[in-house]
Ligand SMILES: O=P(O)(O)OC[C@H]1O[C@H](O[C@H]2O[C@H](CO)[C@@H](O)[C@H](O)[C@H]2O)[C@H](O)[C@@H](O)[C@@H]1O
């Protein structure tokens with residue numbers, strides 16, 4: 051089976067690059083690898099609003115088959131809230147980290163949720179009220195995090211920045227700002243996606259395996275750094291940029307889904 055056709059390339063030095071692509075190795079030695087997958091922009095195409103995303107019907111079952119091949123060492127690592135992300139892949143329940151690493155469901159089913167304080171609830175309500183007249187701005191309530199989306203109103207970015215900075219000072223030191231694609235978020239500061247990957251790798255299902263992390267955005271840089279440090283592979287969906295620590299790339303979410311489909315066929 052060859053994956054050379056799948057446009058997987060490694061443009062920076064990477065011990066797995068060369069003749070054999072990373073995913074060809076994953077296919078040849080599935081017992082050696084753990085796979086960490088971002089959702090938006092990586093498994094799924096970006097959409098105009100958070101709820102407009104489309105999950106291709108074959109994807110959940112393909113991920114489940116791949117997970118079985120990897121003996122369960124496949125986790126979703128997303129900025130979405132855990133329960134929202136989970137239902138996208140129903141009826142399957144993969145190990146999953148939500149809120150950029152602050153929430154997690156481990157392979158043994160144990161769930162760790164981030165605490166939502168009463169003050170944070172008020173802050174989300176106030177943000178929603180303050181931006182109510184801002185056409186095109188969407189406030190996404192994610193429990194212990196909140197996202198201000200401006201994809202439908204790019205001109206609002208400059209006004210949203212100070213508003214979110216102000217909200218962050220009100221939230222206090224347990225939260226931090228997370229920038230993303232046409233979005234500014236306030237998320238728990240307790241963990242990032244790199245921490246989530248390390249936490250999974252400490253568990254029996256993942257332990258002793260080399261990690262492959264695939265993502266598309268600023269938040270994924272934390273897991274790219276972690277897998278690079280641990281001798282794994284970091285792959286960006288989209289063009290590689292000097293600003294990214296990813297050492298390989300896949301052109302699009304569709305191409306990644308094609309690779310997954312080929313792996314499980
Ligand atoms: O870590 P991810 O799984 O990539 O999640 C990152 C954020 O994704 C969502 O926002 C992004 O995707 C939306 C749907 O395609 C798009 O409309 C928006 O502009 C993007 O920023 C999600 O809504 C956020 O909660 C996630 O943190």
Ligand SMILES: [Mg+2]
Pocket residue numbers: 088089090091092265266267
């Ligand atoms: Mg993403």
